[in-house]
Amino acid sequence: MTATRGHLISISINGRPTEFAVEPNLSLLELLRTDGGSPEVKLGCGEGVCGTCTVLLDGEPVNACLVWAVQADGCEITTVRGLAAEGELHDLQNAFLDHAGSQCGFCTPGMLLTVKWYLDRHPAADREELRHAIAGNLCRCTGYTKILDAIEAYRDLRLKDGDGH
Amino acid sequence: MYAAAFDYVRASSWSEAVAQLAELGEDAHVIAGGQSLVPMMMLHFAAPSALIDIGGVDERTIELRDDGTLVLSALVRHADLEHSDVVAERVPMLTQAVRQIGNVRVRHRGTIGGSLAHGEPAAELPCVLIAHGASVHTLGPEGARTIAVNDLPVMQLMTALHEGELITRVEIPTLTDGQGSCFIEMARRPGDFAMVNAAALVTCDDSGTCTAVRLVLGAVGNRPVDVSPEAQELVGHTIDDANSEAVAGAIAAGAEVIPSSHAGIEYRREMAGVQLARALRGASEDARRRRSGEAVTV
Numbered sequence: 482m483t484a485t486r487g488h489l490i491s492i493s494i495n496g497r498p499t500e501f502a503v504e505p506n507l508s509l510l511e512l513l514r515t516d517g518g519s520p521e522v523k524l525g526c527g528e529g530v531c532g533t534c535t536v537l538l539d540g541e542p543v544n545a546c547l548v549w550a551v552q553a554d555g556c557e558i559t560t561v562r563g564l565a566a567e568g569e570l571h572d573l574q575n576a577f578l579d580h581a582g583s584q585c586g587f588c589t590p591g592m593l594l595t596v597k598w599y600l601d602r603h604p605a606a607d608r609e610e611l612r613h614a615i616a617g618n619l620c621r622c623t624g625y626t627k628i629l630d631a632i633e634a635y636r637d638l639r640l641k642d643g644d645g646h
Numbered sequence: 647m648y649a650a651a652f653d654y655v656r657a658s659s660w661s662e663a664v665a666q667l668a669e670l671g672e673d674a675h676v677i678a679g680g681q682s683l684v685p686m687m688m689l690h691f692a693a694p695s696a697l698i699d700i701g702g703v704d705e706r707t708i709e710l711r712d713d714g715t716l717v718l719s720a721l722v723r724h725a726d727l728e729h730s731d732v733v734a735e736r737v738p739m740l741t742q743a744v745r746q747i748g749n750v751r752v753r754h755r756g757t758i759g760g761s762l763a764h765g766e767p768a769a770e771l772p773c774v775l776i777a778h779g780a781s782v783h784t785l786g787p788e789g790a791r792t793i794a795v796n797d798l799p800v801m802q803l804m805t806a807l808h809e810g811e812l813i814t815r816v817e818i819p820t821l822t823d824g825q826g827s828c829f830i831e832m833a834r835r836p837g838d839f840a841m842v843n844a845a846a847l848v849t850c851d852d853s854g855t856c857t858a859v860r861l862v863l864g865a866v867g868n869r870p871v872d873v874s875p876e877a878q879e880l881v882g883h884t885i886d887d888a889n890s891e892a893v894a895g896a897i898a899a900g901a902e903v904i905p906s907s908h909a910g911i912e913y914r915r916e917m918a919g920v921q922l923a924r925a926l927r928g929a930s931e932d933a934r935r936r937r938s939g940e941a942v943t944v
Binding site for chain 2: 488504505506508527528529532535538541542543544546547548549551552595598599613614616617618
């Protein structure tokens with residue numbers, strides 16, 4: 482066993498596999514925002530409290546600031562850009578636009594990914610359950626009411642259409 | 647934010663992780679979910695020379711043995727517990743407790759073994775596990791041993807684990823006939839550190855008379871405290887407002903309460919009494935529902 486500082490890792494970002502040489506103390510968040518070419522992942526608190534840097538790691542929400550990049554070797558990462566095809570908005574993003582669920586927009590990428598993941602698993606979640614789901618995603622603009630309005634509109638659209646948006 | 651530089655190795659088995667820990671020295675640290683360790687490294691409260699990643703050494707198994715014991719790999723994540731039907735059915739307090747840990751992201755990385763080894767006094771899981779009489783299996787340089795969860799926490803971020811010793815498995819005696827349970831956490835904000843944790847596990851006979859009681863108070867002192875001995879006067883009675891408040895109030899009055907930025911000592915002492923009483927009544931009501939075959943919502 483040898484402990485080496487430089488590690489060659491492979492991570493798929495929004496379906497695009499890429500190799501990186503990383504130091505162990507590089508967070509997944511920092512990698513994504515720099516060599517990973519994904520500055521849409523935002524750095525909020527950097528200590529796992531605010532939910533701003535949420536990405537999906539193998540389909541599950543994580544704080545990218547609390548995962549070392551080297552730990553994500555071999556994993557698939559979805560950022561907010563992976564929600565919809567290039568140049569299009571996802572139905573959830575349209576719902577945020579329609580209901581003014583985004584003001585400064587800084588928390589929005591993390592909010593969207595958390596909600597998408599949650600509703601994929603709990604398609605009929607009520608407002609209280611949705612409040613619980615986004616409890617760790619801090620927004621300092623909206624007061625959350627409009628965010629929840631947007632999420633509920635998106636949930637209703639999914640339920641009406643009966644397919645995975 | 648940048649943590650100090652460290653070496654990183656992956657372990658392929660528990661025994662390899664123990665060997666790597668011994669080889670890399672006392673400044674090396676294991677990492678599982680990293681949801682407590684990584685923030686501490688980012689804030690420079692911790693600066694291990696090397697991290698040994700144990701995330702891949704074991705399956706995240708949740709197994710109910712024939713004798714009614716729930717056996718969990720130490721790598722079982724909070725989200726695994728949150729979504730497990732067998733956990734909700736057999737150790738419902740665990741479901742109630744994990745829902746209140748951090749947020750969805752923390753619950754998808756954080757592990758039960760990591761939480762127990764971290765030794766945070768405000769942690770939810772030790773309260774539930776102590777109430778259920780759970781134990782952990784460990785592996786270290788001197789071999790394997792079993793430790794009652796109640797013997798694990800020493801004080802803030804200190805446990806009875808020896809140098810280089812890892813928690814590998816958690817064993818939990820599950821609910822039996824006549825039992826009911828209730829876990830209550832009081833925090834300023836969802837996901838924030840608890841100001842008070844209360845876990846109650848009561849056994850009642852067919853008439854609703856309490857025949858046994860286990861009670862744990864967490865988050866107010868340096869470690870969770872098994873206060874069951876001080877709750878024994880409830881045995882032989884039906885738990886009601888008056889006797890639960892009397893017992894809980896006496897426990898709170900004598901409890902060690904450490905300063906916290908979340909609330910003053912006197913307030914937390916008072917709230918400890920309130921939450922302990924609520925947990926006792928909640929557990930008694932839970933036992934009644936289970937006895938009468940009513941639907942139980944965890």
